[in-house]
Amino acid sequence: MQRRQRVAKLVVGVFLAGTVVAAAETHQEFRFRVHRRASVSVANQFGPIWVKPSSGKEVIVTAVLHSDKVEVDHTHSFNRVSIVSHLLSGADAESGRVEYQVLVPADANVTLISATGPLRAERLHGDVILEGNTANVDVRDLSGGHVHIKTLNGPVTLTNVTDGHVEITSVGGDVALNAVNGPLIHVNSTSGRIVYDGDFGGGGEYSLMTHTGDIEATAPSYASIDVMASSTQGKVENDFLLQPTHASFAAKAGTAFAGTMGKAASSVRLLSFSGKIHLKKR
């Protein structure tokens, strides 16, 4: 009997605690009618932003504010929607936190900025710009639009991104590209590890460069590439049998290689100043 009472008290306590936390949070929803190729930007100092496609020509923003020390400013002019988390006096990373879920027309151009993130965009066709300090960036199922990502130390993962310009600049965040192809794929990192797993398709220019990070690129045996890899102070490894090609540098065994496979439709440059490079066969 006593045990039942203790359990009942515990349940009530947990419920009350949950109610208090929920009471401190504020849910807000904003809706904006937009036209084709709308521009939508969300700037949030602390907290996640998740963008997904909506079914109609409407931008729907759901915001969960963690305290009254932050408010959501919004502007809507013609085809542009801007959402900004406005930190009030005394706000910190916890009290200034806002969680956004944003539904946009799939063809919208989207800009997301958050210091802490995470940032996530999926199933869109417009241009996507994502920027964060330590924000974990996750982009998936995008096609046709340009993808520009900047992070300081936040890891970046792209999955199934096709037919757009992809430009990623990160100081220390690891970058993972899975099934990513297009006319231009450019990764610039200082110390992050770069991992590519795909077919280097689309007749594009692939440039993966890092200062001290390692690069691992995995491709199928049918990949059609003109590849060049070089590590000034590190080692390179290659699992493919490449056709020799004229290279602008002296291909030193163990530190650089160059050659072609198939019709050499895509250009692939793998460059690390002091990291290891490995071109792997899937």
Next chain:
Amino acid sequence: MTCEEFRRVLPELEGDQHTVEQDEHLKDCSSCSGLISDLRAISAEARLLAGDQEPSPRVWNAIAIALRQEGLIRDPQAPALLSGSRLRDWRFGWLRPVTIALVAGAALLLVVERVPRRTQVAQQVATSSAPILKTAVGITQDSAINADELQLLNLVASRAPALRAGYESDLRAVNAYIRDAETSVRENPNDAIAQQYLMNAYEQRAMVYEMAINRALP
């Protein structure tokens, strides 16, 4: 008056001259009054630095020549760069020295990046830009933080103390990158890969500067 309305008129404010409405808002809003006080402090500092950080006319000439050759600008006046639409949103006058450095760096990167694809004349411009690049963006000899960067870090810390350490670590990393890339270019001046490393390293530093400035703004 709301914060948004106040910030809209902020660029037009001169010294301590405010309307009654603006004064009332500043009394009630610690965020905007803090912003005003920060801007004044930064503006005072920026005035002292402006002379040191302004790139020489040689820098502007090189940029203008190269951009005209690229067909990117037609106006022969290099300063037109600063009145372009890209800078229309840069509302804070005190950011000018920083803007100048960033624009000069970015434009020079553009110049150098296009060298392999362009004419010999453009190559000469790019070659002559190499020492200018150093002047414009202030290359460090090692990964240490220079005085300007220290100032930037302090600015970040004044707004977001928790972010300072991260920015400092990132600046040290990109400065080390620049140091290695510079050494590589010095040793192999005709090596396209070495040049690419240097451009990427500068792009990294420009990004860190840009993000730090953005975070330092309220």
